[in-house]
Amino acid sequence: MTERVLTGDRVTGKLHLGHYAGSLQNRVALQEQYETFVLLADVQALTTHFEQPGLIRSHLREIALDYLAAGIDPGRSTIFVQSMIPEIAELTVFYSMFVTVNVLRHNPTVKAESKTGGLDDMYYGFLGYPVSQAADITFCKATIVPVGEDQLPHLELARKIVRRFNELYRPVLVEPAALISETSRLAGIDGHIKMSKSRGNSIALDSSPEEVAVQIKKAVTDPERIRKSDPGHPDICPIYAYHRAFRKDGSLEIREACEQGRIGCSACKGLIISALEQLLEPMRQRRTYYAARPALVDDILMSGTRRAREVAQSTMQEIREAMSLDYF
Known part of the structure; x- marks a missing residue:
């Protein structure tokens, strides 16, 4: 069968x-x-x-x-x-x-x-x-x-x-x-355990590059980290979850840099914005083709x-x- x-x-x-x-x-x-x-x-x-x-x-x-x-x-x-x-x-x-x-x-x-x-x-x-x-x-x-x-x-x-x-x-x-x-x-960009349409904490697949950047930049991160040099806690940070999902090869490096206070949240978010652009741009092209x-x-x-x-x-x-x- x-x-x-x-x-x-x-x-x-x-x-x-x-x-x-x-x-x-x-x-x-x-x-x-x-x-x-x-x-x-x-x-x-x-x-x-x-x-x-x-x-x-x-x-x-x-x-x-x-x-x-x-x-x-x-x-x-x-x-x-x-x-x-x-x-x-x-x-x-x-x-x-x-x-x-x-x-x-x-x-x-x-x-x-x-x-x-x-x-x-x-x-x-x-x-x-x-x-x-x-x-x-x-x-x-x-x-x-x-x-x-x-x-x-x-x-x-x-x-x-x-x-x-x-x-x-x-x-x-x-x-x-x-x-x-x-x-x-x-996780949602608001730190909630689940990205959800109903909670308004999601990033739609048809988002423009500008919309993705805005959403990621305003996303919550590790609430216990105040300064870049502070040791981070990746497991409670939604942005690190995105690294694991969309930058698998580089996620371990990010974890170590975060825990050792060698990378700030802004730079961490920048890497995810770039990774999401690589993921979503081909989708935008296919969507444009079918939408027309x-x-x-x-x-x-x-x-x-x-x-x-x-x-x-x-x-x-x-x-x-x-x-x-x-x-x-």
Whole structure:
């Protein structure tokens, strides 16, 4: 059986450096080895943005441009729109019949959200988000799902759903394996542990050179370091995290110089600005090419969605036969 990867993003805004370090660069590499499906998760974006469908509509094409700019090759990867695959919604309903509410309430993501809104105020769509993800993974019989450690509970539920379905009906579904990302979470420029669109502490992949420089220059560094000669603490500095992510070969040298007070924060930031320019300039060129050809981007999305729909229909035929729902 051909190994198949399923990956993607919720359509909630432009992608940023954290996405690139955590997943995008890995996807570019994986598409050279495996059959890769890349999901534009617009339905799951509605779990938190259901009152702003217009934003989701515009974000979908922005993220598609981010994918193409980062190096996702539509000739190697199937980029598709979640809401245009009705079989995913159908699978979500079927799976929800044998996933208990109690299991969903104990999902770490749901529990974290309940701290602010409370479980009584939790929307049904958000509570069932992990079931929807299981449908995303299994409609194409993905064998590999790249995840960070914080996403492992979602994948484990998908694996349990697969086992439960195969036990109840017939062994139709494939149990996916996790491919754990070795890249640590990229800190935000405000020093927060995670770069995030919602916190406004991210650097978008389509940022201009000037925008990148401004963001890096205002980024927080080691709060305990006052003078250049003071010994630094790289492990609590977001800029050092960027060195590890985008200047791997020079990061050890930076660590030693920082700890010994031989390099100041300004010079350290200058090196990162240069490294990010080398990373982002080719992306800007690819993005400019595709942005000037919106019909081509639409064709890529429609073609990928047609391909995903064909796979989904084949899977659903097997599902319906296994569940004795193939009446006619």
